[in-house]
Amino acid sequence: MNRLRFFFELDKLGTTVRKEITAGLTTFVTMAYIIIVNPKILEAAGMPFGPSMAATILSAFFGTLLMGVYAKRPIAIAPYMGENAFIAFTVVRVMGYSWQTALGAIFLSGILFTLLTIFKVRSWLAESIPVSLKISFGVGIGMFLAFIGLNETGFVVIGAPGAPVHVGNMRQPSVLLAILGFVFMGWLMIRRVNGAILIGILSVTLLSFALRLAPLPERWLSMPPDISPIFLQLDIAGALTWGMFSVVLTVFIMAFLDTIGTLIALGSNADLLDSHGNLPEIEKPMMCDAIATTVASLIGTTTTGAYIESATGIAAGGKSGLTAVVTAVLFLFALFLAPFLTVVPSFAYGPALIIVGVLMIAPITRLHFEDLSESIPVFCVMTLMSFTYNIGIGMTAGFVLYPLFKLITGKVREIKPGLWVLAGLSLLFFVFYPY
Numbered sequence: 297m298n299r300l301r302f303f304f305e306l307d308k309l310g311t312t313v314r315k316e317i318t319a320g321l322t323t324f325v326t327m328a329y330i331i332i333v334n335p336k337i338l339e340a341a342g343m344p345f346g347p348s349m350a351a352t353i354l355s356a357f358f359g360t361l362l363m364g365v366y367a368k369r370p371i372a373i374a375p376y377m378g379e380n381a382f383i384a385f386t387v388v389r390v391m392g393y394s395w396q397t398a399l400g401a402i403f404l405s406g407i408l409f410t411l412l413t414i415f416k417v418r419s420w421l422a423e424s425i426p427v428s429l430k431i432s433f434g435v436g437i438g439m440f441l442a443f444i445g446l447n448e449t450g451f452v453v454i455g456a457p458g459a460p461v462h463v464g465n466m467r468q469p470s471v472l473l474a475i476l477g478f479v480f481m482g483w484l485m486i487r488r489v490n491g492a493i494l495i496g497i498l499s500v501t502l503l504s505f506a507l508r509l510a511p512l513p514e515r516w517l518s519m520p521p522d523i524s525p526i527f528l529q530l531d532i533a534g535a536l537t538w539g540m541f542s543v544v545l546t547v548f549i550m551a552f553l554d555t556i557g558t559l560i561a562l563g564s565n566a567d568l569l570d571s572h573g574n575l576p577e578i579e580k581p582m583m584c585d586a587i588a589t590t591v592a593s594l595i596g597t598t599t600t601g602a603y604i605e606s607a608t609g610i611a612a613g614g615k616s617g618l619t620a621v622v623t624a625v626l627f628l629f630a631l632f633l634a635p636f637l638t639v640v641p642s643f644a645y646g647p648a649l650i651i652v653g654v655l656m657i658a659p660i661t662r663l664h665f666e667d668l669s670e671s672i673p674v675f676c677v678m679t680l681m682s683f684t685y686n687i688g689i690g691m692t693a694g695f696v697l698y699p700l701f702k703l704i705t706g707k708v709r710e711i712k713p714g715l716w717v718l719a720g721l722s723l724l725f726f727v728f729y730p731y
Contacts, residue, residue: 304368304616311615316370319614320622322494323372326645327605330356331630334375334597341384341395343596346521350631351597354523357627359588359600364620367580371562371606372623373588376551380598387543393534398543399593400535405548406590406599413583422556422578424714429694431659432674434561436681436690437604438656443682445649448642449474470509470643473500478647485611485651493608493648500644510641520631526596545728551599552721555585557691558602562610564659607652669705673697692722 300306300313335348352375359373383398412418446452450464450471464471477500484492504510535544559581585601592600609619665671673694681690695718699711 304618309615315613316618319609319612319619322612323609324626326608341388355592361624363584364617368617370614370619396531397534399530400532403593409586424712432677433557436678438653442653445646448646474643513635669701695722
């Protein structure tokens, strides 16, 4: 126990082993849906469900363990949701490439990530982002998570007649239970109960069983699926063709910007940023996601990176890499516990995402709304993340609009060179993105 406290610097960070374990459990339960959702999405690309589920778990285990032990941050890594849908529905089903070629593109992106991290280009770019944009990333992602939570709970439904979104059926038992869970979690947090979010998720899950709103698992344990049908099946040569350039570029920019925004937002939420709004030693978590992405493509799944759901574990008190290690171990156990984990209903973990949104919106008071050259770009970041259902769209819009408005208001000296690079990459993103 003392070795754990020393290795993860728990005393220095003002945390305990118990808090870190609770935080790791909370993060895992909140993002366990990825175990089923990611392979379900990739199934549309022709990838077999069972092997894909195993690849999802193994990539999450590897990346999160690396984050905990090497970077020592309370951040989990898993396959990104936006990127998996892009690969399955755009690259494979619309553009006609094979999933093997798509994995080859992800492998190339991972290698590029690794090289840029080694030469500290990624950290140089991250440190060039102005404080107001960094704050907007955290606030925007918080709003995005809250929107996802509202949709997962059924409180807000998408695609209703006459409007893009609409209030859900308030008489539906699952919606009422989600509202109860949200209030219960909020009350526990106000009372400063350790593990409030995890307690809330488990309480709603148990109530859903009792009220027969969610089925009990048919079995509690199962053997891991055979991963051989997708293991090392990537087509690197096919990804090196000119036709795949836009795919490689899009995958690279989406993951690159998602990771920067997520790390900064989570670092702010965990009070890990320095006085300049930078995450100290950001190269370490960036290296973790770069290596994890490369390994994920070899195992047989899509781009991995820092998961914003880690904010739930941070909100539960997680401050060190021990939180990530606990989450990683639970992912490994998930190879055998998938039948049990998949019964946690969306209306149980949805309220947790809304609560995290509440916590992440707090830094908005530090923004200078009286300066329109600042407020217009950050407003676009925060709103576009939710309204386009894409974190990358909001971030890239901010990277383009911020230097543009500084330029036309005569404040160009406030722009660091790295931000011009990000603006250029963002313009390429909009040009080549397959709408």
